[in-house]
Amino acid sequence: MTKARPRTRIQQKNSETILEAALEVFSQHGFRGATLDQIADVAGLSKPNLLYYFPSKEAIHQTLLTELLATWLDPLRAMKPDGDPVTEIMGYVRRKLDLARDYPRESRLFANEILQGAPRMMEAITGDLKSLVDEKTIILRRWMDEGRIARVHPVHLIFSIWALTQHYADFDVQVHAVLGPGEPDPYPEAARYLEVLFTKLLAPA
Amino acid sequence: MTKARPRTRIQQKNSETILEAALEVFSQHGFRGATLDQIADVAGLSKPNLLYYFPSKEAIHQTLLTELLATWLDPLRAMKPDGDPVTEIMGYVRRKLDLARDYPRESRLFANEILQGAPRMMEAITGDLKSLVDEKTIILRRWMDEGRIARVHPVHLIFSIWALTQHYADFDVQVHAVLGPGEPDPYPEAARYLEVLFTKLLAPA
DNA sequence: TTAGGGTTTGACCACTTGGTCAATATCACG
DNA sequence: CGTGATATTGACCAAGTGGTCAAACCCTAA
Numbered sequence: 001m002t003k004a005r006p007r008t009r010i011q012q013k014n015s016e017t018i019l020e021a022a023l024e025v026f027s028q029h030g031f032r033g034a035t036l037d038q039i040a041d042v043a044g045l046s047k048p049n050l051l052y053y054f055p056s057k058e059a060i061h062q063t064l065l066t067e068l069l070a071t072w073l074d075p076l077r078a079m080k081p082d083g084d085p086v087t088e089i090m091g092y093v094r095r096k097l098d099l100a101r102d103y104p105r106e107s108r109l110f111a112n113e114i115l116q117g118a119p120r121m122m123e124a125i126t127g128d129l130k131s132l133v134d135e136k137t138i139i140l141r142r143w144m145d146e147g148r149i150a151r152v153h154p155v156h157l158i159f160s161i162w163a164l165t166q167h168y169a170d171f172d173v174q175v176h177a178v179l180g181p182g183e184p185d186p187y188p189e190a191a192r193y194l195e196v197l198f199t200k201l202l203a204p205a
Numbered sequence: 206m207t208k209a210r211p212r213t214r215i216q217q218k219n220s221e222t223i224l225e226a227a228l229e230v231f232s233q234h235g236f237r238g239a240t241l242d243q244i245a246d247v248a249g250l251s252k253p254n255l256l257y258y259f260p261s262k263e264a265i266h267q268t269l270l271t272e273l274l275a276t277w278l279d280p281l282r283a284m285k286p287d288g289d290p291v292t293e294i295m296g297y298v299r300r301k302l303d304l305a306r307d308y309p310r311e312s313r314l315f316a317n318e319i320l321q322g323a324p325r326m327m328e329a330i331t332g333d334l335k336s337l338v339d340e341k342t343i344i345l346r347r348w349m350d351e352g353r354i355a356r357v358h359p360v361h362l363i364f365s366i367w368a369l370t371q372h373y374a375d376f377d378v379q380v381h382a383v384l385g386p387g388e389p390d391p392y393p394e395a396a397r398y399l400e401v402l403f404t405k406l407l408a409p410a
Numbered sequence: 411t412t413a414g415g416g417t418t419t420g421a422c423c424a425c426t427t428g429g430t431c432a433a434t435a436t437c438a439c440g
Numbered sequence: 441c442g443t444g445a446t447a448t449t450g451a452c453c454a455a456g457t458g459g460t461c462a463a464a465c466c467c468t469a470a
Contacts (some may be wrong), residue, residue, distance in 0.1 A: 006299070008416075008417095010416080010417070010467095011416090011417095015415090019408070026323060028322065029237060029321060030233075030234075030237070030238055030321070030396060031237030032237060033235055033236070033237030033238050033321075035456080035457070035458085036455085036457080036458060036459085037307060037456085037458095045418085046418065046419055046420090047419090047421070047458085048418075048419060048420085048459085048461085049417080051460085052417070052418075055460080056458080057459090068342075072384060072409040078391045087295060102459065103448080107417095108320055111316070111320055111375070111376075112235075113379055114376050114379050115235075115313055115316055115317060115320070115375055115376075116233060116235070116238075117233065117376045117378050118235060118382075122378075122382070125378070125379055125382045125383070126382045129382070129383065130380075130382060130383050133383050133430055146468085148345055149271060149452085150208070150405075152402075153252060153394055153397070153398050154384060154397060156394060156395060156398040157393075157398075157453065158378075159372060159373075159380065159383075159395075160238075160369055160372075160384075160398070160402065162372070162376075163368040163369050163371075163372035163376075164365055164368050164369065166368075167365075167367070167368035168364075170316070170320055171316075171319050171320075171364075171367075171368075172318070173319055173322050173323045173327075173330070174319050174323065174330055174334075175364065176329070177323075177327070177330045177331045177334070177335060178334065178335050178338050178360060178363075179360060180335070185251070186361075189358055190361060190364075191350065192358070193357060193358050193362075193365070194404070196400070197357075197365065197406050199404050200355075200406050200408075201401070201405050201406065203261045203405075213437095213438095213446075213447095215437085215446080215447070216446090216447095219447090238443065239428080240427065240428085241427080241428060241429085242426085242427080242428095250448085251449055251450085252428085252429085252449090253429085253430080253431085253448075253449060254447075254449070254452085256428085256429065256430085257446095257447070257448075261429080262427095262428065262429090308446055342437080
């Protein structure tokens, strides 16, 4: 029941090569700023060859976004109502920060799309994403009702997790420029900082 | 000693009209995604007329970025070493959040630029921006040494203020989609949330 | 070996893009 | 007025864009 796309070994390999190249280019220049020639160049394939595997520039972009969404939502999905609230939330923060560190291009692709008004993702955002947030919001609210974490606005809590973690991927250049050359990897310190921040924020009164 | 650009009343007015239109278009589509035709259309001027006032698309963009930077740094500049530390920092958060609410296009223009690796702002970022952060970092560190606010990484503290406030402008579409139609203006609640977050974070042990 | 499909590409096309320019229209001011 | 400087634009251009297509190149299974 998987996507029927790759039928032969070559198709499998080239589709992946193209998507990898497209991720590189789209995440750096946005949809309109990216060109098929650039993608073809990065992929080491000819432009007509790209269009042999994907029907259009649109289709490549769409495929990336769709595959991205799952990866993007997984860490939140993994926040379970049974565990210790603070541990669960801190785990989510941790996973989201790891995602920013390990998949910065995906983060930027997403950021580009949202920045431009999410013209090609609106459905997913008002659908799957909102549903998931609504679902997790209920859990968060229960934890607050039970006095196990401090009472804050649950949706803004989630926004703050997104903002604080994705910032390190999306504004990577700025982060490195401001920290200076002495701090080549900001993530360990970021992890410590966010740990403190959310621990203090969530500690029940 | 001001910019010599506008010499006549017409030049003054049209330059402003063009920059206003360009801000609208650039902030929505990024540099490469925006077209002079679009900008001309929004400005209500002909394309050759744009190029009568600005020598190139680049120049329009550059002018916007330069003017933006000052606005962008002002709220941090206003954080003074003399006042009460928590009040000063909360004031900065507040001003930055107001900026996101009142000038979301500027925020997105900036985000677009940084996302794409800041090819046209690198100088300003490693220069003015870094200097200012370095300067304010010293103040923050002193406050921490004096035990007047909790000890956290000062630069990551600043990052977190940027991330949390700009998120509401840059990811506006997502914020509204997730909150749903019942919450048309997220800013009052955001202000309350950030107030709590930074109050708890900064409270001295 | 070879026939048949899967794969690759050079040449091409219609359209958009940033930018030019000469011609025209409008304005300020003596 | 009228006249010189300022403003405005239609027509145009070269380069770049997404996309097409027929011809050629593989690869493999019988």
